[in-house]
Amino acid sequence: MSQKILVIDGDPARGLGYRQTLSAVGHDVRTCDDPAAAIREAVAGGFDVILLGQTSSQCNTLEILRQVKAARVPANVLIVSGDAAVEAAVALMKEGTADYLRDPCSAEELRAALQRMEKRSQPAADRRAMEEDAWRPHDFQGMLGKCPAMRDVFSLIRRIAPSDSTVLVTGESGTGKEMVVRAIHRLSRRRGFSLLACDCTALAPTLLESELFGHVKGSFSGAIATKQGLFEIAHHGTLFLDEVANLSQETQGKLLRVLETRRVRKVGDTVEHEVDIRLVAATNRSLVEMVKVGAFRADLYYRLNVVPMSLPPLRERAEDIPLLTAAFLEHFSRELGVTGQGFSPEALRQLDIYPWPGNVRELRNIVERLAVLYGGSRIELHHLPAELRTARAAGAPAPVPLAWEELKRLKREIVDDLERRFLVEALDRCGQNITQAAEEVGMQRTNFHALLRRHGLKTESKPNER
Ligand SMILES: Nc1ncnc2c1ncn2[C@@H]1O[C@H](COP(=O)(O)OP(=O)(O)OP(=O)(O)O)[C@@H](O)[C@H]1O
Numbered sequence: 001m002s003q004k005i006l007v008i009d010g011d012p013a014r015g016l017g018y019r020q021t022l023s024a025v026g027h028d029v030r031t032c033d034d035p036a037a038a039i040r041e042a043v044a045g046g047f048d049v050i051l052l053g054q055t056s057s058q059c060n061t062l063e064i065l066r067q068v069k070a071a072r073v074p075a076n077v078l079i080v081s082g083d084a085a086v087e088a089a090v091a092l093m094k095e096g097t098a099d100y101l102r103d104p105c106s107a108e109e110l111r112a113a114l115q116r117m118e119k120r121s122q123p124a125a126d127r128r129a130m131e132e133d134a135w136r137p138h139d140f141q142g143m144l145g146k147c148p149a150m151r152d153v154f155s156l157i158r159r160i161a162p163s164d165s166t167v168l169v170t171g172e173s174g175t176g177k178e179m180v181v182r183a184i185h186r187l188s189r190r191r192g193f194s195l196l197a198c199d200c201t202a203l204a205p206t207l208l209e210s211e212l213f214g215h216v217k218g219s220f221s222g223a224i225a226t227k228q229g230l231f232e233i234a235h236h237g238t239l240f241l242d243e244v245a246n247l248s249q250e251t252q253g254k255l256l257r258v259l260e261t262r263r264v265r266k267v268g269d270t271v272e273h274e275v276d277i278r279l280v281a282a283t284n285r286s287l288v289e290m291v292k293v294g295a296f297r298a299d300l301y302y303r304l305n306v307v308p309m310s311l312p313p314l315r316e317r318a319e320d321i322p323l324l325t326a327a328f329l330e331h332f333s334r335e336l337g338v339t340g341q342g343f344s345p346e347a348l349r350q351l352d353i354y355p356w357p358g359n360v361r362e363l364r365n366i367v368e369r370l371a372v373l374y375g376g377s378r379i380e381l382h383h384l385p386a387e388l389r390t391a392r393a394a395g396a397p398a399p400v401p402l403a404w405e406e407l408k409r410l411k412r413e414i415v416d417d418l419e420r421r422f423l424v425e426a427l428d429r430c431g432q433n434i435t436q437a438a439e440e441v442g443m444q445r446t447n448f449h450a451l452l453r454r455h456g457l458k459t460e461s462k463p464n465e466r
């Protein structure tokens with residue numbers, strides 16, 4: 001795979017040599033022969049590998065390595081040196097700090113070292129996640145889905161996560177936009193740095209600007225101390241702008257400037273700071289429509305919409321409903337310490353018909369409620385909340401009014417269900433002793449016994465029972 005490599009070598013001719021060797025196999029290589037400028041570039045980020053060749057005596061290899069590591073630059077470092085002291089020092093450093101090749105090295109050795117680094121830099125967590133994905137093919141980074149639209153989303157995340165491209169995630173409320181953003185960050189080379197989220201609806205425009213860009217002390221009443229903005233704090237990481245459609249026109253302009261220059265100026269400040277962040281934005285509104293009516297800047301829209309990712313509403317991915325329902329039921333049953341018995345086919349059919357305006361979030365909340373109320377028993381149609389139970393499939397005839405006989409039957413079903421649970425639980429508490437159980441619940445033994453018989457439950461007495 002192509003890697004973005006910064007070559008630092010005091011000799012421009014040797015730097016060019018590295019560049020030719022590595023570009024020939026598809027890497028994107030940049031060279032720098034001035035150590036101070038090279039450190040600035042390395043710290044600004046954006047590279048997968050920093051190749052440290054021979055450097056001038058004023059700023060030696062180990063000093064550059066130290067500064068790069070102190071700035072927590074998320075790149076692998078490959079040192080190519082003929083200096084035995086450098087080799088020894090690198091060997092003494094903590095494992096994984098840098099790789100070492102003895103100079104002169106062949107083009108083959110160089111390429112092999114880069115390949116090794118690429119393999120190793122894939123963190124154990126990713127490997128584990130991939131192994132788990134293989135076992136649970138419909139679970140991608142905790143996101144469940146097997147319909148073609150979700151599989152496309154998972155594959156797009158896999159492809160774009162390692163890049164720095166800005167992503168615009170769209171989808172109705174509760175479709176999993178935030179989960180997507182977290183997966184992108186987790187699978188990116190920025191995973192070792194922060195993922196910071198900012199809800200663009202939550203704050204008034206001036207406060208939002210101070211939140212995003214920071215402010216200097218005294219820049220407005222209430223600015224009692226200088227504050228770093230999220231752009232600065234998220235340096236090297238990912239910044240998530242949630243509900244981006246709600247930005248005011250003025251803030252949109254300021255955001256566009258930052259995205260174009262990659263520099264941020266605190267409110268009330270005169271100097272700008274370079275920032276290295278990956279921006280991911282999300283919205284449940286149509287930015288295209290907002291652009292048409294002049295409510296959102298077209299230029300900012302194009303800056304954000306570099307990689308568009310659209311999440312389907314749950315009603316359009318009905319094949320995922322049984323999968324999500326079963327997973328949520330298992331999760332909440334485990335939390336409650338009960339064994340989930342699943343949904344009856346009638347109940348499942350109704351989940352399929354319901355239009356799910358709140359999408360996966362709504363499904364999850366309903367399953368949680370059902371698990372709390374009826375966990376341990378099979379979830380039947382009459383257990384479902386009214387809005388779900390009464391939902392009708394498109395084109396289905398209006399329901400026949402509930403007849404008296406039908407009402408009596410439903411009532412009986414519900415009462416039977418409760419009575420059965422009442423009996424089983426009483427017997428369980430009293431070690432299956434009928435006399436004790438009847439006494440404990442305040443019933444005549446004969447009545448208790450008759451009820452047991454009616455439900456076809458255990459009716460024979462133990463030898464010590466009368
Ligand atoms: N594919 C999925 N698999 C499992 N859980 C999901 C999935 N999609 C969403 N969820 C769950 O649904 C809930 C809502 O997800 P999330 O917060 O990512 O939605 P959102 O699109 O950001 O919603 P909003 O627009 O309201 O902010 C979360 O509890 C999340 O765990």
Ligand SMILES: [Mg+2]
Nearest residue numbers: 177178242282
């Ligand atoms: Mg959200």
